[in-house]
Amino acid sequence: MVQGRLTVSPGRTTPMLSSGVALQRVLLAMCLVQIAITSYLAIIIFDVTGLSGMMMRRPDKPPNLDKVDQPAVLDFDIGENEAAIVLAEQEVKPHVPGFDVKWDDGPPQKPRSVVVEVWSKAAVGAYLWHHILDGTEALDDATPGATLGELNLPGITLRYRSGPGVVPESVPRDVSKVVLVINGRTQEKVNEARRWLHHLSTLAPAPPTLLVMLGNEECDNEWVQRYVSPRGPLMAVLLTYDDPHIDNIHYHQWPLGVATYRQFPIINEDQISPTSQRKYVCNFQATIYPNSSRVDLHKLLMKYNYGSTHCLIKVRESWVPNETPDSMDEYVRSLLESDLTLCPAGVNTETYRVYEAMSAGSTPLIEDVPSRGHCDNSGWRLLKKLNPPVIWVKSWKQLPKLLARERRYSNQHKALRRLRVSQCCRISIFITRIDIEAYTSRTSSKSTLHGT
Structure with a gap:
């Protein structure tokens, strides 16, 4: 239907198309353009010739319609590796040359860890296991009179x-590594320690062993030298006190720790109140040995009547091995x-009391004097490396001035020092734990401890 005329030249007219017809032609043109673009992209992305060849190929034999459960098999070459993947998806487990696959239908296996036996024949072993490693133990059903604990690191x-x-x-005799904890303070204890070291030498092969020893x-x-590598099974010796053999290669210094033989407990952080004012300025609880500096200290405390004003004083004349609860x-x-x-100081300047005080956030006043016998004259080498917030005294005659200064300190100053003391104690325990883990996890025979 002609609805109007459009004049393009004099004497000639062209009929105007309806809007519906024009729209149809525009849409048709757009479809043709889209088909052309799609075809062009298909040619670029796919190999049309090969694809059409596969689509037109017919199998040599008609499929067996009776075997409906038979998995489909592609009849074109996809390579050995790809074929192995396809077969694996079809739950077939072939052996393809050059494509070895280890099939394992079971659950994933955890990596095996090295088992290190820790044999403790001294109370310092309880300090290692409970205070440093946070381990637990229970009665060993297989061995009467023994306890057993296990810790996974x-x-x-x-x-x-x-x-x-x-x-x-x-x-057990079939062991890969051993940490042996012994007491070497007296000749009786040394004889027992020799028995253990001889036993290790009889094992075939002798396991690499770390010796933790409460020294004399x-x-x-000196008796332990014959058992140290290369002559014996000991890869390293962790030794208490300032022994002159400490070389940080085969001999390393070990902290004396707390008196676990007296059942000294683990003091948790929540038991230490950093801000509250403490009841005593100081405490002195010890066994008084004749002709020792403890006698002089006790006399000084009594002379200035510190027991009734500022300090808790409790002494005894003879040593008691155990405490009641x-x-x-x-x-x-x-x-x-x-x-x-x-x-x-006691027989040695290093005493359990220092570590026990630090664990409770109480600042130790340490008598810094040389130890008896063959110990190194420097004294307290291991603790001084940490630069702890302790107070060193050369003579107890310094005590009156120190206590007078202590009474002038603010509660804030004391609270900050208390935190530093307890943190230093935990840092020393942390470093010691790292040393133990470093040894027990390494496989070489060279000593790689932290330099204690």
Whole structure:
């Protein structure tokens, strides 16, 4: 239908198309353009010739319609590797040359860890296991009179054995690594230690062994040298006190720690109140040995009547190996309630009291004098490396001035120092733990401890 005329030249007219027809032609043109573009892209992306060849190829034999469950097989070459993948998806497990696959239908296997046996025959072993490594133990059902604990660390498993039932005849013989904890203070203890070291030498092969030893208080430890590599099974010796053999290669210094043989407990951080004012300026609890500096210290405290004004003083004339639960609770409470703990030297200048005070946030006043016997004259080498916030005294005659200054300190100053003391104690434990883990996880025979 003609609805109007469009004049293009004189004497000639062209009919105008309706809007519906024009729209149809525009859409048709757009479809043609889209088809052309799509075809062009298909030619670029796909190999049209090969694809059409595959589509037009017919199988040589008609498919067997009776075997409906038979998996489809592609009749074109996709290569050996691709074929192996296809067959694997079809739950077939072939062996394709050059394409070895280890098939394992079971659950994923955890990497095996090295088992390190820890045989403890000294109380310092309890300090290692409970205070440093946070381990636990229980009665060993397989060995009467023995306890057993296990601790899983990255790549290693520590298996701890302790108690009177742990003897060379009861421990396993097929071991890869050993940490042996012994007491070398007296000749009787040395004889028992030799028995253990001889037992290690009889194992075939002798396992690499780390020896943790509570040394002689006068540093008479020469007997252990014959058991150190290359002559014996000991790769390294961790030794308490300032022994002159400490070379940070085969001999490393080990902290004395707390008196676990007296059942000194682990003091948690929440037991230490950093801001509250403590009841005592200082405490002094010790056995008084004749002709020792402890006698002079006790006389000084009595002379200035510190016991009735500022300090908790409790002494005894003879040494007692064990504490009752009540006496231990009283001792721990006195540490938690004292700003300072007086730490005179014993047979050796390094004493348990220093580590016990630090664990309770009480600042130790340490008598810094040379030890007896063959020990190094420098004294307290290991603790001084940490530069702890302790107070060193050369003579107890300095005490009156130190206590007078202490009373002038603000609670804020004491709280900050308390935090530093407890943190230093935990840092030393952390470093010691790193040393143990470094040894037990390494495989070479060279010593790589932290330089303790």
